[in-house]
Amino acid sequence: MDQNTLSDTIHFDGIGLHTGLKVNLELRPAKENSGITFYRKDLNKKIKANWKNVMSTKFSTNLGTNNCSVKTVEHLLSAFAGLHISNCDVIVDNEEIPIMDGSSKLFVDEILKVGIKNQNIKQKAIEIKKKVRFDCDYGFGELLPNTQNEEGLNIFLQSSFDGKYEDQTINIENLNGGYPSKISHARTFGFFNEIEYLKSQNLIKGGSLDNAIVIKDLKPINPEGLRYKNELMRHKVLDVVGDLYLSGLPIIGKYNGFKTGHYITYNLLKELFKNENNYKIINSN
Ligand SMILES: [Zn+2]
The missing domain is CATH 3.30.1700.10 (lpxc deacetylase, domain 2)
Known part of the structure; x- marks a missing residue:
């Protein structure tokens, strides 16, 4: 299997399940071998989607380093894993990924709508x-x-x-x-x-x-x-x-x-x- 990214940028807006805060979410294509990276646009900071960056796991999976957190990342990551999206930049303007309808359906639907791009390099x-x-x-x-x-x-x-x-x-x-x-x-x-x-x-x-x-x-x-x-x-x-x-x-x-x-x-x-x-x-x- 090859590495994949998105064919185009996707926008979502919604609210965080736990914080109740409004958030704009943007998924952008990312280059090969870059993995999944979260960017806090409001803080100008980034966090890799990696278990080493987990800050807490109480009722949601929350990533954080250096006064910068991105909460409830699990449903979006599930959509990426389920669709074999290897590389993507995830940009948010607040601290929690929107909950949408509580599943990963809307993320999956929109990704399939814009299309998945094969990056012609082997996926490990x-x-x-x-x-x-x-x-x-x-x-x-x-x-x-x-x-x-x-x-x-x-x-x-x-x-x-x-x-x-x-x-x-x-x-x-x-x-x-x-x-x-x-x-x-x-x-x-x-x-x-x-x-x-x-x-x-x-x-x-x-x-x-x-x-x-x-x-x-x-x-x-x-x-x-x-x-x-x-x-x-x-x-x-x-x-x-x-x-x-x-x-x-x-x-x-x-x-x-x-x-x-x-x-x-x-x-x-x-x-x-x-x-x-x-x-x-x-x-x-
Ligand atoms: Zn869940």
């Missing part, structure tokens, strides 16, 4: 060679080498919503190509009885039924219902795909997780990069 990938695992008190994530009959990135997640929603599992085999239809429409979600807590933590100031599923008594209160029967689990895959892209390259291997979130996937990447024997950088096919 991270092939998982040894099992790496991160455990915390409520869940875990692990990366494993693919078995002989597995290709690309495979994701198997389990969750337990503790009586708030039916327990669910999801198994995505070789995500390649399936991302726009299988994953990108899945919206972020929250539980009705946790909304007050999140607000008290100064979070979800921009949250509404236009950009999140809210579950009450095991059902969504959104009038339109769910976009997929297992939309919550598909969103967990969307988040995993976005957070894994902070590795800087596509990953070839298998991700297993229980109750995964930004904290687990970020710490799993830290484990992965602790030992060079855990992975190999290869030219992807």
Whole structure:
């Protein structure tokens, strides 16, 4: 596979889920081997999309260095990973990526509309060679080498919503190509009885039924219902795909997780990069 960027610049405007702040977002084509870079136009600073620049992972993945942060980067990164966009400059005039409809659908639609540009240079990938695992008190994530009959990135997640929603599992085999239809429409979600807590933590100031599923008594209160029967689990895959892209390259291997979130996937990447024997950088096919 070759490296890709966008064929043209794309503009979005929206609000941040947690800050509630208005933000203009611009996605610009970027040169080969440059990766994904966030630019804070208002501060004249930039941050690479890399796990080393993660500032916090509480309810969203936030990057930051030197008094400059870009928050809630995971859904946009998920769209880039899912569409194999290797290089892109992301310009914002405020501190949070707009939440749009709570999924990565609008990013994917607009990128596909302007087109993806092949840059005629090989894309490298991270092939998982040894099992790496991160455990915390409520869940875990692990990366494993693919078995002989597995290709690309495979994701198997389990969750337990503790009586708030039916327990669910999801198994995505070789995500390649399936991302726009299988994953990108899945919206972020929250539980009705946790909304007050999140607000008290100064979070979800921009949250509404236009950009999140809210579950009450095991059902969504959104009038339109769910976009997929297992939309919550598909969103967990969307988040995993976005957070894994902070590795800087596509990953070839298998991700297993229980109750995964930004904290687990970020710490799993830290484990992965602790030992060079855990992975190999290869030219992807
Ligand atoms: Zn999410």
